[in-house]
Amino acid sequence: MSDSLWRHRDFMVLWSGRTLSEVGDAVSMLAIPLLAVTVLDASAVEVGVLAATRMVAYLFLSLPAGVWVDRMRKRRVMVVCHLARAGLVATVAVGAWAGWVTMAQLWIVALLSSVCTVLYETAHQSFLPSVVAGDQLLDANGKLTTTYSVSRIAGYGVGGALVSALGVARTVGVDALAYVVNALSLLLLRRPEQPPAVARGRNFRRELGAGLSFVFRHPIMPRLVAASASLNLFSQMIFALAVLYLVRDLRLSEHMVGVVLALTTLGGIGGGLVSARLARLVGTARIIWIAPLGLGWTVLLVPAAQPGWGPIAYTAGMAGLGAVFAIYNAAAISYRQRVCPPDLLGRMTASVRWVIFGVMPVGALTGGLLGSWLGVRPTLWVAAAGVWASGLLLYLSPLRRWRDLPDEAVAPDGGQPPTRLPAPHGRSPVDPAGKAMGGVRGG
Template identity: 40%
Template sequence: MSTTYAPRKPAGPDSAPRGRWGLWGAANFRRLWLGETVSGLGTAIGNVSLSLVAAVTLDASPLLMGVLTAATWLPWLFIGLPAGAWVDRWRRRRVMLVCDLVLMVLFASVPVAAWTGCLTVAQVLVVALLTGVAKVFFSTAYGALLPSVVDSADILEANTKLRGGEAAVEVAGPGVAGLVTQLLGVVTGLFADALSYLVSALCLGRIDVHEEPPPPAARRALRQEILEGLRFLLGDPYLRTLACFSMLGNLALNGIQAVQTVFLLRDAGLSPGSVGTVFAVVSAGGLAGAGVAGWIARRFGSARGLLLCMLVIAPFMFLVPLGGRQLPIALSAVAWGVAVCGVIAGNVIAGSFFQTYCPTELLGRVRATSATIGYGAIPVGALLGGALGSTLGTRPTIWIMAAVLLGAAGVLLASPIRRLRDFPARKES
């Protein structure tokens, strides 16, 4: 028998009719959206600024830059599963608040160390690693908290709006990071990231949601609780399929990301400014994907909509390696954006299904298990893409990774999902 985790939403703005404003009329959701969007912008700024600090201020080697990138994702491989069990034991909003404050201190420590003359590569790597640890707990708690903030019927709309905010800051983030760096300097720019986490914490602190995690007496050994979440995911054909789909998708997309800049600069012959324009087009595709996910799910059904995204839209990725030769690079960039649109829309639909399908008391563990499988493929995909790019070239690497992405869609097609119009409702533990 599983432990009990019974969140109870108080009566208030989120329970009242919202009319044409939808979730924007719900105070708790507005606070969550604002906090996470501002935090996402800060993260986009921080990722650029931290890399610039390592490369410019500390003159880090390319190898160290690769280690720095991997450090933020490695914690998923080591603590992703226990983090899910811990989050199911604790109040999820409190976990997110603590993580926000930890992240604020971590990013603020870099400029402070630089001003005192004691900043080292080791500190930057430790900050990246601890940031990854905090993100594991924050992301797990965030996905598990959302069903306590909005009604089940609003989960898809909530994820669409939240992912839309994330996609928007991904488009704006690099440009804002460049402006902040130019105005404040490479190191000082990290204070903007630290401030964003403070804003997120203030917004989370004002969310009115009551949570009742299981009492200590009802808890079992951590290993048992981890295995419960693992068995639930692996034993369910839909969740198991989506975890494999996520793993292959992340492997493919990060394999492409590892070689995309070299491909555009050296093989396609673009200038650095044009490369930035291509990335902006691709990011705009992600923003569009978040915007159309809800419409696709309503028009075609959630399960069929996911298949549509991955079998019809995502294969546009095969046009990317043709850019600069068989196709004009502008057309290739648009195809790339269309493919990313399909991937992001599919992610929104799949993530919404997780939150409405999994039992609340298991949601943290199930999401953490899935994230460990999916996010664990990110550093593997980056390393594989880099290795293939060095031996075969960037164009063949993108062809291979596009095929892997199509393989992720094939996993969906070979599963029971292909027979569904909509994903099923909540499953009991």
């Protein structure tokens, strides 16, 4: 059994820096849409476009990002991306303070920031296995997921108060400072990063194809990818319209918008804290479909909300969605990291994220367009139903027959994963020669 992550210095440094960065990012995610809605009087379509441009790089950059990250030192990539994002966000703060900010500027900054985000997140997921041991990954990912939710509470709560007290310009500047501090924290890690493998005769297309092939010829991953993509598509329709819905339909003040958005992240905190224990108790395969089907129905409370008592229903519904993502993602990401060969981690991560994050700008833009055409509330009903139904993609697959997913996959010659499924009821899968392949280990 590995030592507790609470005594793991490098993980604590990595975790602390990411926490601060996430807090600043949450401040920006609240302040910039508020700037668009309250100062620039943005329409539902314009808000949807703004949300989409924050993620559009996943569509055209995710796949090559995996190849590039596998060729470079991942910590260096993360530092450069943080510094670049700090500069981009600072231009919004300056523009808002000077009074010449426009929707076009917000779209451009969001687009360029999404490029940095793709590179950073691909590098981060590929870097984590070099910081912690394999049997600590589930615990580490659970803590990082919890951090995301805690940071949203702090960021939204503080952001709402800062917008009311200081205005948008100074508030957005907080995010730029947080990115700089996180970049500096990465330089404090003691454990040296293994240099990327040097291979002769590199072929970009072949390397890119290897990541895609590993994912889509794997016996489990395509099912996880499909469900994750569906969850992200419909949830982004909700997120894209969140500020508009709270301000114009539920008639909340800027400060109350921050408070409500902060409270919605409580579900993610709870889900992140119990994700590892719950996965071991229920089963690492079962928890993947139980999470969306068992908790996803709570999202229906979001479109049911009305002025007056509505903020309570909205908070409960979005907290349920946060718990779904925390529990589901901790199990799915940890599984992907453990079964993938180290030299393919960047490309595997990029291939998965190309699909599951590539649909996010589509969802955000669809939410904006449908919100303008059908109205915001009917669009939220469609999206909420879609979130819950995403779990059916997993329940109606062979996954529902298994308690646990395999601990690791041994790839044969050519780098392809074995085409077997885990044994039912938690028993270790066995290869044709009769050799036990191992079950899921505890955190």
